[in-house]
Amino acid sequence: MAQSDVFHALLIFGSTFVLEDFAVLGAALLVVNSMISLPWAAGSSFAGIWLGDLGLYWLASYYGRSVFDRRWFKKLLGKKIDLSRSEAWFQNHGSAAIVFSRAVPGTRLPTYLAAGLLKVPAIRFLTITAAACAAWVAVLFWLSYHAGMMVISEFRMFRSEAGKLAACMVLAAVFAWTLRKLLKKVCFARITRWEFWPPAVFYIPVAIKYVLLAIRYRSLSLPTLANPGMHAGGLIGESKFDTLADLAHTHSSLLAETHLVRYHSADQQFAQVSRIREAHGLEYPLVLKPDVGQRGYGFKLVRSDDDVRSYIKQFSLDVLIQRYVPGPYEVGIFYYRFPQDRTGKIFAITEKVFPLVTGDGLHTLEELIRADPRAALVAETYLQRFASEKAKILAEGESFKLVEAGNHCQGAIFLDGGQLFSEALEKRIDEISQSVADFFVGRFDIRYSSEEALREGRDFQIIELNGASSEATNIYDPRNSLWNAYLTLFRQWEIVFAIANENRKRGLRTMSVRTILEKFSQYRRQTALHPVSD
Numbered sequence: 001m002a003q004s005d006v007f008h009a010l011l012i013f014g015s016t017f018v019l020e021d022f023a024v025l026g027a028a029l030l031v032v033n034s035m036i037s038l039p040w041a042a043g044s045s046f047a048g049i050w051l052g053d054l055g056l057y058w059l060a061s062y063y064g065r066s067v068f069d070r071r072w073f074k075k076l077l078g079k080k081i082d083l084s085r086s087e088a089w090f091q092n093h094g095s096a097a098i099v100f101s102r103a104v105p106g107t108r109l110p111t112y113l114a115a116g117l118l119k120v121p122a123i124r125f126l127t128i129t130a131a132a133c134a135a136w137v138a139v140l141f142w143l144s145y146h147a148g149m150m151v152i153s154e155f156r157m158f159r160s161e162a163g164k165l166a167a168c169m170v171l172a173a174v175f176a177w178t179l180r181k182l183l184k185k186v187c188f189a190r191i192t193r194w195e196f197w198p199p200a201v202f203y204i205p206v207a208i209k210y211v212l213l214a215i216r217y218r219s220l221s222l223p224t225l226a227n228p229g230m231h232a233g234g235l236i237g238e239s240k241f242d243t244l245a246d247l248a249h250t251h252s253s254l255l256a257e258t259h260l261v262r263y264h265s266a267d268q269q270f271a272q273v274s275r276i277r278e279a280h281g282l283e284y285p286l287v288l289k290p291d292v293g294q295r296g297y298g299f300k301l302v303r304s305d306d307d308v309r310s311y312i313k314q315f316s317l318d319v320l321i322q323r324y325v326p327g328p329y330e331v332g333i334f335y336y337r338f339p340q341d342r343t344g345k346i347f348a349i350t351e352k353v354f355p356l357v358t359g360d361g362l363h364t365l366e367e368l369i370r371a372d373p374r375a376a377l378v379a380e381t382y383l384q385r386f387a388s389e390k391a392k393i394l395a396e397g398e399s400f401k402l403v404e405a406g407n408h409c410q411g412a413i414f415l416d417g418g419q420l421f422s423e424a425l426e427k428r429i430d431e432i433s434q435s436v437a438d439f440f441v442g443r444f445d446i447r448y449s450s451e452e453a454l455r456e457g458r459d460f461q462i463i464e465l466n467g468a469s470s471e472a473t474n475i476y477d478p479r480n481s482l483w484n485a486y487l488t489l490f491r492q493w494e495i496v497f498a499i500a501n502e503n504r505k506r507g508l509r510t511m512s513v514r515t516i517l518e519k520f521s522q523y524r525r526q527t528a529l530h531p532v533s534d
Helices: 002-016 020-032 038-063 065-069 071-077 083-092 095-101 108-117 122-150 161-184 188-192 204-217 240-254 266-280 305-315 365-371 375-385 423-434 451-455 482-505 513-527
Strands: 258-261 286-290 300-302 319-323 329-336 345-353 356-358 399-401 413-416 441-448 460-466
Touching: 002 020, 002 038, 020 038, 020 122, 020 161, 038 108, 038 122, 095 108, 095 122, 122 161, 204 482, 240 258, 240 423, 240 460, 258 266, 266 305, 266 319, 286 305, 300 305, 305 319, 329 423, 329 451, 329 482, 345 423, 345 482, 356 365, 365 375, 423 451, 441 451, 441 482
Parallel strands: none
Antiparallel strands: 258 319, 286 300, 286 319, 329 345, 329 441, 345 413, 356 399, 441 460
16 A cells, blocks of 8 residues: 555656646545545645745746746747736735635746746745645645545446546546636636635634634623624614614714614505605605615615615615715725723724716627726626616716715725825714714714815715724725735724723623624525615
8 A cells, every 4th residue: 555655646746747736636536546545645736736836936036037038948838928917916916916826727837937036035935835735735635535425436347446547537637627617717807806805705814813802802792892882882783773863863964864664564664765755855866775784785776666666675674764965975984982081083094986987889888897997806796786777888978887885895996095084084073973872983984075074074974883893994995905904904803802891891791692693694684685786
């Protein structure tokens, strides 16, 4: 068995220098057939891939660009290498480019060569590529091993080891080809733009930070005390209307007029909306949105009774009807104050931009969206929203607004709005915040018409106030680095836990973890009912 392990390990090791993914997938199939032990298979796969990565880095680092222009080198690779794109990525993305090139076909070679040309520190390159290799080998082994286990009975028809080896190679080639086709469909531009990563991926470090803070403060549910005046501290399940109602007692002129419409039946809810419109003189367009919700889900700009009926039939939950504030500008202002302090601070300001496409009289809305470098990255969100209009040809010069909700996941562009900060604005936000009983940390979503007036702390309208689970969303500025984004979120959660701990010292009790999980589960079920957001 030891001799067989060595032989097959050398075969795998050598194959990685020719076709990496094929070699790793095949190695897992050899394990399935008990032709090599798992440590030898995984170890030789990792060693071959990692040494290949280091070879590319060393070649570029020591011999420079000139070697890539040699005829023999181009002939050896059989294609021209475009390093300019990878070099540009390194200027803005650095480590992320190295990590994600591991999984995206056609990018590994130029990216690793660019790393050598740009003299990325060797220790940094070694560490990142080792981690990426280990993760990639683990993923491929898992996929191939489980797929192989499903067809293991078919291998038994081959009585000789050579026959099984050939069968493993053929099956690995099929797996590798399929995987490559699937990965090519992945938008690499979206992968390298971390602001578009799936939440389940992006928030892993934040979740780890949360757990570490929970250990430090000895409570997983401590953030539910961050804002004792809000249900669960604004972590989950709080009523938007109740929060705005607290503000309305002292600053009604600063609030977008909002009314709660309870749900008992679709007819009852529509009739109540009609009564509220008539009693308060609310004209279309109006905003409808869930009373309990996050991330802009269910936000709808309604322009007629028919729109209201359609929304209510889809939703079947308590909703808010809010006077539409055209803005045209919107910001998110993240604020905090420690209970023992007399004044609070603005932690971050996010400038929200609502993207447009402009018609040329020739192309459809869908074509214009897919041709726009940024809009193309969230095209499916836009096209779901405008499913009935995507075939429309916009007239030359005609502008089309792609999103109305000021939420990043709905397609709004978030920029760092630090230039809007002023002492007058901070003082005004602090004054408003302290008028809300037991509110210490969260984000105001505000619409305004003049930057000058906003800096002076006047002439704006609050459309939402969110609690402990809200974010300093300026992190999503495309100019921001992933590292700085995480540092901001880490600091934000440090503040939330520290504030909640001070409130705990006052004798307040946290919500149970079980209750929080139940509310998250309930919210996830409700999200599935939300209409497509505007």
